[in-house]
Amino acid sequence: SQTIHQWPATLVQPVGSPLSLECTVEGTSNPNLYWYRQAAGRGLQLLFYSVGIGQISSEVPQNLSASRPQDRQFILSSKKLLLSDSGFYLCAWSQKGQVWAGELFFGEGSRLTVL
């Protein structure tokens, strides 16, 4: 069966510090990978998605970046965090080649607090 893991689960960082959140998927190959952010009490904001190694689509211009160095690994980074980067970050994956669209499998989430 497929599983998705992301870490760290909780992170407290000072403004201006770097960030690295990591996500890995097991039990499938060539998945689509996603990073979403959820501010407190708000909905899911799509940040990045990737359909393959080295292929990243950015949805929101900001000081975050994403990379996909391996097929089942997705990394979210920042060189200098802002207060507004605080939130709940969710990694997700979906399968390719299906007629049905919209089925996502989410990780446990990483809660980032920027002070």
Place this chain on the structure above:
Amino acid sequence: LAKTTQPISMDSYEGQEVNITCSHNNIATNDYITWYQQFPSQGPRFIIQGYKTKVTNEVASLFIPADRKSSTLSLPRVSLSDTAVYYCLVATSGTYKYIFGTGTRLKVLA
């Protein structure tokens, strides 16, 4: 991408049936409708998916009228543990950019 509109919040009592409607007026032929449930501090969880008419599983039913411009998630006999945010997602077959709407915050009261 089809834009979705849902009520911001709903209250219900235990044991009642809850219906949450999502509007997607510009849905396209190749679009599919998926509903998710999210508890606080957890990732969303897939509930049900459909294209047209009615779909039922062990958790919920999904009703989609012939024109597909809306869909209704039906939760039978809700309990306190059904208190969560419910999202409607409309996604196009063959594309992988999935943008969620604002969701509906359901609160089940004792």
